[in-house]
Structures are given as structure tokens and as C-alpha cells.
Amino acid sequence: MGSLADSMEDYLKKLLSLSASGCIDIKRKELAGKFMCVPSQVNYVLETRFTLEKGFSVESKRGGKGFVRIRKLDLSAENLLSMILQDIMDAQMSESSARGMIHRLYELKYISFRESRLMETTLNSLQIVQDVTLRNSLTGLLLRDMLLMLIKYNF
Amino acid sequence: MGSLADSMEDYLKKLLSLSASGCIDIKRKELAGKFMCVPSQVNYVLETRFTLEKGFSVESKRGGKGFVRIRKLDLSAENLLSMILQDIMDAQMSESSARGMIHRLYELKYISFRESRLMETTLNSLQIVQDVTLRNSLTGLLLRDMLLMLIKYNF
DNA sequence: TTATCTTTGACCTTCTCTGACCTTTACTAA
DNA sequence: TTAGTAAAGGTCAGAGAAGGTCAAAGATAA
Structure with a gap:
């Protein structure tokens, strides 16, 4: 079976495809909890699988009410x-x-x-x-x- | 009598023929273990017997949960x-x-x-x-x- | 005997995963 | 207001787990 990183990637992509807006907000710690790993593992997945090159943008906010937002970019023809x-x-x-x-x-x-x-x-x-x-x-x-x-x- | 490389080749080809998808995933180290040889021997077999020219494609991934994937391509004569x-x-x-x-x-x-x-x-x-x-x-x-x-x- | 094929082992590169430590933000008590 | 605190998320270096490379030694075949 694939690595933890692979499953997390699949999970996030499924969430993205289910979201009408092509954009999801997650809690880093919660996600890590769901996959029983350390929170920084989430960053690893984001850095290796959800890069700009691959057509995603990731933004986040720290502190209380923090979040990680993942967007599937759809590049326009003009771009x-x-x-x-x-x-x-x-x-x-x-x-x-x-x-x-x-x-x-x-x-x-x-x-x-x-x-x-x-x-x-x-x-x-x-x-x-x-x-x-x-x-x-x-x-x-x-x-x-x-x-x-x-x-x-x-x- | 056949060499170790020959038996390994046969073994892998048998596995391939038994697989409906014409594609198998193996662990280099495990395979080496089964044949009681060093892991790099697996590479030798892949390089000499499972080349593109002979109708196979091999891909692999390193690191944890790594694998070696062997595919049988359609090189039939009528192709x-x-x-x-x-x-x-x-x-x-x-x-x-x-x-x-x-x-x-x-x-x-x-x-x-x-x-x-x-x-x-x-x-x-x-x-x-x-x-x-x-x-x-x-x-x-x-x-x-x-x-x-x-x-x-x-x- | 020479040329080619096998086998081995030391060392390398890539991919994952973790944990310690850092920064930012919201909220709250003074 | 302001200072402090708790609650996010971020960074980075290192360990561990695969697989890869290459040259040299050992077999075999011609």
C-alpha cells in the first residue's frame, strides 16, 4: 500500500473534488489526528503534492481560528x-x-x-x-x- | 543449468502472466531475500531482461513504501x-x-x-x-x- | 584464453516521517 | 490599552526506509 503521504494526498484531493468551489479549509492538527501522524507531516504533503507547479495554491493562517486553505487552480486560457x-x-x-x-x-x-x-x-x-x-x-x-x-x- | 538471474527472470515472468493487469509490484529487498542474493542483483535482472526493447517497462519509487513496478507491454507480432x-x-x-x-x-x-x-x-x-x-x-x-x-x- | 555474462558489496540518492523549537494570532485580564 | 497566554500553524535537521550505481571479482561460454 501507498505511504501515509499518499493517502493523505488522496484524501485531500477527494475533498477538493467534492467541493463545489474547488477550495477547502482544513485544520492541520485535526488532519494529522485523522491520519495519526505528527502535524508537520501535513506540511510535507502540502509541499510535495500541492505545489503551484501542480496546479494548487495553499494559504494558511496561524493562531486561534487558524486554518490551511487549499485551492485547485484553474489556469485561464489567457494566462x-x-x-x-x-x-x-x-x-x-x-x-x-x-x-x-x-x-x-x-x-x-x-x-x-x-x-x-x-x-x-x-x-x-x-x-x-x-x-x-x-x-x-x-x-x-x-x-x-x-x-x-x-x-x-x-x- | 540456469543462473540465478534466469530463475529470477522466470519467476517474475510467471508472476506477470498470472496477473490479470499485466503489471506487478515487487519489493526489491524481499525479492532478493527470496532468491538469497544481494538487492542489486534484482537490478541486474531488470536491466538485462525487462527492457523496453523486450517489451517491458519498469518504474520504481525509493524511500519508505517504495516499490518496483514491472509492466508487460503489448509487443505482440500483430502489433x-x-x-x-x-x-x-x-x-x-x-x-x-x-x-x-x-x-x-x-x-x-x-x-x-x-x-x-x-x-x-x-x-x-x-x-x-x-x-x-x-x-x-x-x-x-x-x-x-x-x-x-x-x-x-x-x- | 578471451570475451561475455553474473554476482557481490560498498556507497549514493530519494522519499518519508518525526520531534524539537519558532512565529503568528485571537482573546482576555489588568 | 496592554501584556500575557493559549492555540494555531511553520521550519528544519535528522533518522530510517527504500531503491540505484558502479566497479571489481567470479563464472561460463566460445
């Missing part, structure tokens, strides 16, 4: 396009930002899972290019062209 | 992808034959139109690689990895 535009404008497209972009495109359902894997596979294969400069330009070029293609054939 | 795979397994590939292959895959409905465009875009971008040998190896590698990916994430 995404502006981000991508920026990435493309920046001449240098690092491999990691390329991967981030691919992931976001998938999350937003602009590309299918297979398409995202196809794009990532390309990045992987490029790793055998020794010349870093060549590899980086290839990465940028590839992402750009793929995006243009996707846009052309109707996003 | 066109696997036949194509044989052709290009270790060879270089010219751009034109790569394009032909992509087109065939599309015609046979193994890939969508967008997917075919994505793959072709990659070939286009590779054109900036001057060194023909490098370019052809990259082309072969890319096609191969893309096919393996398509097989891995199964239809």
Missing part, C-alpha cells in the same frame, strides 16, 4: 497563452521550462496525454546531443515549432 | 508498431524514410493527425543539425523512442 508567449520570446528555452510548458498544456487539455508524451520524448532524445549550445537551440526550436503547429491546426 | 520497431531498433534513419513511416502510422490510424504533425515537426527542426550522421542517428533514436512511448502508453 496560459501569455505565459507561453513569454517563454517563446525569451530566446533561451531551457529544457525544464519546456517541460513545464508541456505539462501546463496538458493540464489545460490543450494537448492530449499522448501528445504531451510525444513532446517529452523528443526532449529526452535530444539529450544525446553533446554540444550544449546545439542542444539548447534545438530544444527551443522544437518547442516553438510544435506550438506553432498546434496553433495552426486549431488549438 | 505494427513493434514490427516497425524491429526495423529501426539500432539503425540510423534517413529523414525521408522517417516521414514515410509516420505517414504510414497515420494512414493505419495508429496515430492521430496532430500526432503525425507533431512528429514531423520534430524532423523539420532536426534539419538544423549539420552533421548528417548525427542527424540520422537522432532521427532514428527519436522515431524509436516515440514508438516505444506509444506502445508503453498503449492504445
Whole structure:
């Protein structure tokens, strides 16, 4: 069976999916109690599973009436396009930002899972290019062209 | 008589064939214990017998509640992808034959139109690689990895 | 005998989980 | 008001639990 962290992740995601607003408030200590672990374990789960990268935002308040609020972000199309535009404008497209972009495109359902894997596979294969400069330009070029293609054939 | 590696291979393949999902999770240390060998021997078996080329995918997670997951991929003979795979397994590939292959895959409905465009875009971008040998190896590698990916994430 | 395949073991990296200690906030008694 | 206190939540380093790597030694096959 999965780790405690995994179950806690599942539990929170289930709560989130059941909530109409895509937002839940929890008590750190209560949650820890329910899972019979130390409160800081909750932070561990939040830091590893509910990151911005993964499409969540977490805010909290300390002290009496404190809480931890978890939100499922739904990135708007405008946000995404502006981000991508920026990435493309920046001449240098690092491999990691390329991967981030691919992931976001998938999350937003602009590309299918297979398409995202196809794009990532390309990045992987490029790793055998020794010349870093060549590899980086290839990465940028590839992402750009793929995006243009996707846009052309109707996003 | 067979080596330890051979028996371990047989054992794992039997487990796989008994599993309805074609997927098993094992504990590296436990398996090593069962065969009275060091844990790294398990890695040796996985690396030599359960490769992507041989139709398996292996993923794992470290740390507490870690695991090694072995999947049997569909590489059956009637699978066109696997036949194509044989052709290009270790060879270089010219751009034109790569394009032909992509087109065939599309015609046979193994890939969508967008997917075919994505793959072709990659070939286009590779054109900036001057060194023909490098370019052809990259082309072969890319096609191969893309096919393996398509097989891995199964239809 | 040489080349290839197996096996081992020392050392490494990643992931989880815990506990001690810190900071912030609401409330309340002076 | 203000100072103090209790009740949250936050941080961080370290321990423990997997799995991974690599090179060298030991077998086997050609």
C-alpha cells in the first residue's frame, strides 16, 4: 500500500473534488489526528503534492481560528497563452521550462496525454546531443515549432 | 543449468502472466531475500531482461513504501508498431524514410493527425543539425523512442 | 584464453516521517 | 490599552526506509 503521504494526498484531493468551489479549509492538527501522524507531516504533503507547479495554491493562517486553505487552480486560457508567449520570446528555452510548458498544456487539455508524451520524448532524445549550445537551440526550436503547429491546426 | 538471474527472470515472468493487469509490484529487498542474493542483483535482472526493447517497462519509487513496478507491454507480432520497431531498433534513419513511416502510422490510424504533425515537426527542426550522421542517428533514436512511448502508453 | 555474462558489496540518492523549537494570532485580564 | 497566554500553524535537521550505481571479482561460454 501507498505511504501515509499518499493517502493523505488522496484524501485531500477527494475533498477538493467534492467541493463545489474547488477550495477547502482544513485544520492541520485535526488532519494529522485523522491520519495519526505528527502535524508537520501535513506540511510535507502540502509541499510535495500541492505545489503551484501542480496546479494548487495553499494559504494558511496561524493562531486561534487558524486554518490551511487549499485551492485547485484553474489556469485561464489567457494566462496560459501569455505565459507561453513569454517563454517563446525569451530566446533561451531551457529544457525544464519546456517541460513545464508541456505539462501546463496538458493540464489545460490543450494537448492530449499522448501528445504531451510525444513532446517529452523528443526532449529526452535530444539529450544525446553533446554540444550544449546545439542542444539548447534545438530544444527551443522544437518547442516553438510544435506550438506553432498546434496553433495552426486549431488549438 | 540456469543462473540465478534466469530463475529470477522466470519467476517474475510467471508472476506477470498470472496477473490479470499485466503489471506487478515487487519489493526489491524481499525479492532478493527470496532468491538469497544481494538487492542489486534484482537490478541486474531488470536491466538485462525487462527492457523496453523486450517489451517491458519498469518504474520504481525509493524511500519508505517504495516499490518496483514491472509492466508487460503489448509487443505482440500483430502489433505494427513493434514490427516497425524491429526495423529501426539500432539503425540510423534517413529523414525521408522517417516521414514515410509516420505517414504510414497515420494512414493505419495508429496515430492521430496532430500526432503525425507533431512528429514531423520534430524532423523539420532536426534539419538544423549539420552533421548528417548525427542527424540520422537522432532521427532514428527519436522515431524509436516515440514508438516505444506509444506502445508503453498503449492504445 | 578471451570475451561475455553474473554476482557481490560498498556507497549514493530519494522519499518519508518525526520531534524539537519558532512565529503568528485571537482573546482576555489588568 | 496592554501584556500575557493559549492555540494555531511553520521550519528544519535528522533518522530510517527504500531503491540505484558502479566497479571489481567470479563464472561460463566460445
